Amino acid sequence: MQALLDVSGLRKVYEGSGRRVEALRDLTFSVDAGELVCLVGPSGCGKTTLLKCVGGLLAPTGGEVRLGGRPVTAPPPGMAVVFQEYGRSLFPWMRVRENVELPLRQKRLDAGRRRELVADALESVGLADAAGAYPWQLSGGMQQRVAIARALAYEPEVLLMDEPFAAVDAQTRADLEDLVRGLWQQRGITILFVTHDIDEAVYLGERVLVLSSSPTVVQEELRVDLPSGRDQLHTRVSPRFAELRTHVYEQVQAAKRGAPGVPWQRGVPLHKDTVSDTPPSPTG
């Protein structure tokens, strides 16, 4: 079966003002329909760059992203992004309902269908009452729920989440994690979730991809064999969870160590069971 989202040999080099920064070296992975995959890596490992390339917001230097077999060159209608900065991602001059509805108007859906989708999306994130409020009247966690509702209403094939809970407090974060797990299970959507939080990655994902430091490659791919019904209380204290998180933690630490000052001389990255099968693309 062909993967829904296919990233192959992705490479991104930033060039400007005499500096050349290789952010992504060679990333290859795929996400099947209905999967929840977490990308975790050390700070500054180019996670956001990766997500922007996948979302078609940034043109890669080399390699390719395919969604449902079609190459992604601009933001495709089948993708929705939830950004970390919820406060800057929602439009403060629009009420919650209008924020969720705006992308649907661009899709030229008729008013009835739009209303249906908006109501359903807000309902499923528990914000049916807040439709008439402005985003800035809501707490941070609620604003991020609005952003999630906007993405859900858009009915994407793949939902991209870029460290969506990095800016909220720990309790809100736990609630939002469960919300995402719940939505994923109920709706069978496909989610690519980027985070720097190892526990979050293991708790949420069916599969965790550990990224190396910049220039980034996929360091390891790990299948999370925790039961699918997870909850904050029991899952996080289960021995298997501890094993998995320890393993990922070690990998992230190795990734950090494995990035000396001159990454060019580092030789072949620690591909243990990575899905990478293409050599670093020489395009530039």
Place this chain on the structure above:
Amino acid sequence: MKGGVKDWPLRLFLALALPSVLLAVWWFASDDSTDVYWPPLRTILTAFPDVWTGDRLREDVLPSVLRLSAGYACAAAAGVGLGTLIGSHRRVRAVCEPALEFVRAVPPPVLVPVIMLFAGIGDTMKIAVIAAGCVWPILLNTVEGVRSLDAVMSETARSYGITGVARLRHLVLPAAGPQIFAGLRQALSIGIILMVISEMFAADNGLGFTIVQFQRGFAIADMWTGILLLGLLGFALSVLFHTVERRVLGWYHGLRDATRRSS
């Protein structure tokens, strides 16, 4: 609107306190004045209803206000339109910015004689003068507002396919709204000044024209009533502007208050 109803008498009192004091000071300080150029306020106020009759308002104030509105509207349309264009494109901005800074530095009243040369001395000239003076603060503020569009908002719009006209309407213009209104506010005071000045140069009606006529005829008290009326007109326009701004930028004031409360 927290406690809005409860403290409005207090707010009204605060708003009226200083003007009342100033008027009282003027009244008593000028009460026994025999100076021709500084008539008692009593005399000015007595003259006011005699000077500004219905006919006068229609023949002098109305044309002034209409010319101001026309010039201001032209400036707003041109300023926001061009400003959006310049602000959205880095290349265009690089080309235009030095020239804009130069033209902006030219004091608008010197445009009156120049514009008179090709637009004559009719309404067109006055509207052109007002528009030419008002356009700069609107244009430059729009450029700045459009240019400083938040990167995350911009990416959000892109990822949801909000492009073209929809992007302009739902993202760029609302986001630049607070800056655009700052420019419109500056332009309003410039517009009133230019309205008067353009009528002082060459006109056969209008507030500025009438005030100069009174001055030339040594009708000093009448001249002062014209100045008072100008002040009142400016005040009324400012209140109107404030009301419109509160409506359009309600979200912005709410957002600012919310940010202030939480920090």
